[in-house]
Amino acid sequence: MVKNLGFCSLWYWFLIIIVVHIFLPKAHSQESPSYLGFVSNATEFPSEDYYDYIIVGGGTAGCPLATTLSEKYRVLVLERGGVPYGMRNLMTQDGFLTALTDVDANDSPAQAFISEEGVPNARGRVLGGSSAINAGFYSRADQEFYAKSGIDWDLNLVNQSYEWVESAIVFRPELKNWQSVVRDGLLEAGVDPYNGFSLDHEVGTKVGGSTFDSNGRRYSAADLLSYANPANIIVAVHATVERVLLASSTAYYGSKQAAIGVVFRDRLGQYHHAMVRGRGEIFLCAGALGSPHLLLLSGIGPRPYLSSWGIPAVHHLPYVGQFMYDNPRNSITIVPPIPLDHSLIQVVGITSSGAYLEAASNIIHPAFVTDPSFPMHLTVATLMEKIIGPLSFGSLRLASTDVSMNPIVRFNYFSSPADLQKCVNGTRMIAEVLRTRSMEDFRFPQLFGGGAFRYVGPALPADMSDDSLLGNFCRRTVSTIWHYHGGCLVGKVVDPKLRVIGIESLRVVDGSVFTLSPGTNPQASLLMLGRHLGLQILRERL
Ligand SMILES: Cc1cc2nc3c(=O)[nH]c(=O)nc-3n(C[C@H](O)[C@H](O)[C@H](O)COP(=O)(O)OP(=O)(O)OC[C@H]3O[C@@H](n4cnc5c(N)ncnc54)[C@H](O)[C@@H]3O)c2cc1C
Ligand SMILES: *[C@@H]1O[C@H](CO)[C@@H](O)[C@H](O)[C@H]1NC(C)=O
Numbered sequence: 457m458v459k460n461l462g463f464c465s466l467w468y469w470f471l472i473i474i475v476v477h478i479f480l481p482k483a484h485s486q487e488s489p490s491y492l493g494f495v496s497n498a499t500e501f502p503s504e505d506y507y508d509y510i511i512v513g514g515g516t517a518g519c520p521l522a523t524t525l526s527e528k529y530r531v532l533v534l535e536r537g538g539v540p541y542g543m544r545n546l547m548t549q550d551g552f553l554t555a556l557t558d559v560d561a562n563d564s565p566a567q568a569f570i571s572e573e574g575v576p577n578a579r580g581r582v583l584g585g586s587s588a589i590n591a592g593f594y595s596r597a598d599q600e601f602y603a604k605s606g607i608d609w610d611l612n613l614v615n616q617s618y619e620w621v622e623s624a625i626v627f628r629p630e631l632k633n634w635q636s637v638v639r640d641g642l643l644e645a646g647v648d649p650y651n652g653f654s655l656d657h658e659v660g661t662k663v664g665g666s667t668f669d670s671n672g673r674r675y676s677a678a679d680l681l682s683y684a685n686p687a688n689i690i691v692a693v694h695a696t697v698e699r700v701l702l703a704s705s706t707a708y709y710g711s712k713q714a715a716i717g718v719v720f721r722d723r724l725g726q727y728h729h730a731m732v733r734g735r736g737e738i739f740l741c742a743g744a745l746g747s748p749h750l751l752l753l754s755g756i757g758p759r760p761y762l763s764s765w766g767i768p769a770v771h772h773l774p775y776v777g778q779f780m781y782d783n784p785r786n787s788i789t790i791v792p793p794i795p796l797d798h799s800l801i802q803v804v805g806i807t808s809s810g811a812y813l814e815a816a817s818n819i820i821h822p823a824f825v826t827d828p829s830f831p832m833h834l835t836v837a838t839l840m841e842k843i844i845g846p847l848s849f850g851s852l853r854l855a856s857t858d859v860s861m862n863p864i865v866r867f868n869y870f871s872s873p874a875d876l877q878k879c880v881n882g883t884r885m886i887a888e889v890l891r892t893r894s895m896e897d898f899r900f901p902q903l904f905g906g907g908a909f910r911y912v913g914p915a916l917p918a919d920m921s922d923d924s925l926l927g928n929f930c931r932r933t934v935s936t937i938w939h940y941h942g943g944c945l946v947g948k949v950v951d952p953k954l955r956v957i958g959i960e961s962l963r964v965v966d967g968s969v970f971t972l973s974p975g976t977n978p979q980a981s982l983l984m985l986g987r988h989l990g991l992q993i994l995r996e997r998l
């Protein structure tokens with residue numbers, strides 16, 4: 457009898473366990489990501505070890521590349537930042553501004569830098585890279601990009617790679633109120649047709665994808681690591697690569713230099729060597745600032761310049777750090793008479809006159825507001841333009857031989873008159889959107905005899921017909937949309953397969969190889985790029 461009872465209660469618990477398993481599947485989305493199983497601190501690494509592939513920078517292009525290569529080969533990822541999982545502001549859509557402005561700590565995930573023209577900017581310093589600190593808008597490259605970028609694309613693999621990324625980390629957003637107002641305004645202003653929700657690049661107005669899910673939880677390149685082969689991949693965080701080790705291997709490569717490993721430092725300041733074996737390679741995926749920076753520190757760059765820093769020049773490559781581009785962003789911000797939802801970019805207007813229009817609405821922390829008449833919880837609405845394919849460019853220089861110090865960067869915004877004309881065109885388009893019926897509700901009836909916008913920061917010039925006034929507005933209000941690129945251009949520093957010209961076993965795979973920023977916003981193409989190159993390499997080695 458007693459035995460039977462015991463048997464029954466066993467079944468009873470068994471049933472409960474089954475019920476729990478059936479009805480709590482949602483709990484899985486809150487679980488820690490499986491990539492954490494192969495991430496460890498650099499301090500735990502041996503002083504020397506061997507790998508097939510070493511990826512420097514666990515960022516937007518680096519993570520999908522590492523995941524793909526791990527299918528067949530032993531891969532090491534070295535990331536100077538920590539793990540994004542568990543950082544609340546970083547992992548949520550409404551934490552975007554807080555995470556971006558929290559740059560106090562030496563190891564904050566958003567590393568601030570200011571370009572020489574005085575424009576504040578940021579770079580990711582965390583697993584996932586800038587995809588872990590960005591605004592999450594996701595849109596594929598324009599068709600022209602493939603031809604103009606000079607990269608050896610396989611267009612079938614391109615689509616396959618986008619689809620792989622999208623099935624893992626891209627969502628269809630729920631439109632917030634300011635975004636739908638802007639969508640309607642763009643259409644009224646003639647940025648048509650309406651293409652609905654689309655990941656493709658088409659002239660007109662559309663809703664793009666997002667790397668935030670419907671709960672506002674962020675997904676990033678780091679989440680692509682969860683698809684890696686756990687037996688073949690190791691990710692070191694707080695691992696700062698200081699330089700690439702080069703050796704001349706006359707026996708095999710003739711007189712060429714070859715990359716044979718990297719030196720990285722852990723949090724305690726200890727040095728480690730990671731070396732490649734066999735037909736292995738090293739990939740610099742450290743971003744548009746990080747990769748040219750590392751090439752220079754490794755002795756690959758303009759010889760006289762390296763000598764002036766006392767860096768032994770191993771290979772003279774004059775264009776390392778040259779051709780740095782940043783698409784200027786100009787915007788207006790208004791205080792709406794009605795409260796707005798918080799929103800990052802969800803809608804884009806793709807014009808054929810040189811600019812993309814995007815929008816955001818933010819709940820501003822009182823600390824950022826200087827006007828005492830503003831209410832405590834102020835929402836502001838922003839309408840911005842990004843110019844397409846700037847011709848203006850600048851360069852990157854060392855500030856120090858310490859890799860943790862930002863290099864000095866300048867972009868020479870609007871040094872090309874064509875760029876200024878695109879901005880003038882985009883500014884007129886902003887004015888046209890503001891004039892539409894969709895914007896009526898955002899005017900203050902009692903202001904200036906009725907119907908004026910209440911601006912925070914600069915307003916549009918009163919006379920929109922005067923190109924020179926508009927040009928002044930563009931120069932005076934220039935900021936960044938963080939799509940800076942260049943420094944290791946295809947054809948100048950790397951070949952179409954992204955191999956560093958003149959060096960064996962070394963490639964650069966990130967935004968530094970682009971002359972043009974792909975599509976309206978670049979992250980889709982950078983995520984695709986990592987997967988695409990990984991698949992090409994797997995195929996070639998078969
Ligand atoms: C604030 C912000 C908002 C943005 N919003 C959007 C958006 O909404 N949509 C969009 O498409 N794009 C957006 N972008 C742009 C986009 O995120 C970037 O262009 C893209 O992520 C860059 O990818 P990457 O692979 O070139 O470099 P990153 O993703 O920056 O990767 C570089 C990685 O290398 C690491 N690293 C650097 N140096 C070293 C070293 N010496 N040792 C070890 N590791 C190193 C870095 O820590 C980083 O993780 C935004 C960018 C920012 C900064
Ligand atoms: C790495 O070390 C830091 C403390 O230095 C710790 O907070 C963190 O959890 C560690 N991360 C991993 C992945 O071991």
Ligand SMILES: *[C@@H]1O[C@H](CO)[C@@H](O)[C@H](O)[C@H]1NC(C)=O
Binds near residue numbers: 656
């Ligand atoms: C890739 O997908 C796009 C749509 O996103 C399509 O227009 C294009 O034809 C496709 N290319 C190939 C080679 O399949």
Ligand SMILES: *[C@@H]1O[C@H](CO)[C@@H](O)[C@H](O)[C@H]1NC(C)=O
Binds near residue numbers: 808809874877878881
């Ligand atoms: C600016 O707009 C005008 C009128 O739409 C157009 O003719 C011109 O090509 C545009 N300029 C640029 C640089 O795109």
